[in-house]
Amino acid sequence: MEICRVDLKEETGNSYDIIIGAGLIGNLAIELKQKPVANAYAIITDSNVKRLYGETLLKNFQAKNLHAHLISFPAGEKSKSRDTKEKVENEMLNLGFGRDSCIIALGGGVVGDLAGFVAATYMRGIPCIQVPTTLLAMVDSSIGGKVAVDTMHAKNAIGAFHQPKKVIIDMNFLKTLPKKELANGLAEMIKHALISDRDFFHFLEKNIDKILNCDLETLEQAVKRSCEIKIHIVEEDEKEKGLRKLLNYGHTIGHAIESALKYKISHGQAISIGMSYAAKLSAKNGFLDEGSVIRQNNLLEYIGLPHKLSHRKLKPREILEHIQYDKKIINKKLNFVLLNSIGDAFVSDDVSMEDLKGILGE
Numbered sequence: 001m002e003i004c005r006v007d008l009k010e011e012t013g014n015s016y017d018i019i020i021g022a023g024l025i026g027n028l029a030i031e032l033k034q035k036p037v038a039n040a041y042a043i044i045t046d047s048n049v050k051r052l053y054g055e056t057l058l059k060n061f062q063a064k065n066l067h068a069h070l071i072s073f074p075a076g077e078k079s080k081s082r083d084t085k086e087k088v089e090n091e092m093l094n095l096g097f098g099r100d101s102c103i104i105a106l107g108g109g110v111v112g113d114l115a116g117f118v119a120a121t122y123m124r125g126i127p128c129i130q131v132p133t134t135l136l137a138m139v140d141s142s143i144g145g146k147v148a149v150d151t152m153h154a155k156n157a158i159g160a161f162h163q164p165k166k167v168i169i170d171m172n173f174l175k176t177l178p179k180k181e182l183a184n185g186l187a188e189m190i191k192h193a194l195i196s197d198r199d200f201f202h203f204l205e206k207n208i209d210k211i212l213n214c215d216l217e218t219l220e221q222a223v224k225r226s227c228e229i230k231i232h233i234v235e236e237d238e239k240e241k242g243l244r245k246l247l248n249y250g251h252t253i254g255h256a257i258e259s260a261l262k263y264k265i266s267h268g269q270a271i272s273i274g275m276s277y278a279a280k281l282s283a284k285n286g287f288l289d290e291g292s293v294i295r296q297n298n299l300l301e302y303i304g305l306p307h308k309l310s311h312r313k314l315k316p317r318e319i320l321e322h323i324q325y326d327k328k329i330i331n332k333k334l335n336f337v338l339l340n341s342i343g344d345a346f347v348s349d350d351v352s353m354e355d356l357k358g359i360l361g362e
């Protein structure tokens, strides 16, 4: 078992641990019985995870006489909406959850973001324990306190910063994870390597077969390193005023593709396309060498992720329309993450919509 600490500087009391290991979920009820964080627990999950792990977790809580209820919503990005948030809140109110409650967000990115956002606003904020069940949620969305829902305009358009009380990463969840979901998480891991750790990129290249074959030991090393990269960034810049913007590498175009396609593309596929355009622009503007662009795209391709979107599916104009709603546009200036080299990214305010039009049209 590994414990990684997230030491927050602005509000040190909000610092928390990320615990990584196999079989951790089995001990959660025992742990909360010994060291309670609330008087009542709302286990929020989706329809798939409810069946796989939610019902067992509820039974564990009940066996320890912990006051708990399981609340679920249909699986899928479509549920990451204001409508689902309201339904979950109404259910919690009907069940009598008060300010002395804690939310257990059990699931992938959609569950973590939605349940975390409920926690941020329910009775003006209650604690939330993130229990990510997908690779993507383990290395990205469960860490750092960004919680949100999507709207028809843009992904994550309505949300808050609400740091979790704790993150529990149980590696055993990855044993039942579909290959497509593994690729989704790998896209974020590759992003972490590309923006800040050349050696980690090399590790991923070298161990990609083991990772794709779900070798838990290798995966745990990769998850830990990926979490450390994200932790370092969040510690330095909790509210995305500077350094944290680097995590948006591939996401400006990626998020626009997701919302333009009404979330019918996976996040991993969308940011893979976004990263390939971002690398191409980095090279075109004289920062990144062509060899590194190829290296990045080869790794993405190897895990089955695309690096181009057919213009028949989506016109550059439609992507650009959705980029207008991006939270990264400040004073009409686009903050676009580019690479100097593998492991070294920077935020450019010198990328115009015209530049993007050019690169998307190629």
Ligand code: GLY
Residues within 6 Å of the ligand: 140, 141, 143, 144, 146, 244, 247, 248
């Ligand atoms: N997923 C990007 C961030 O947490 O800032």
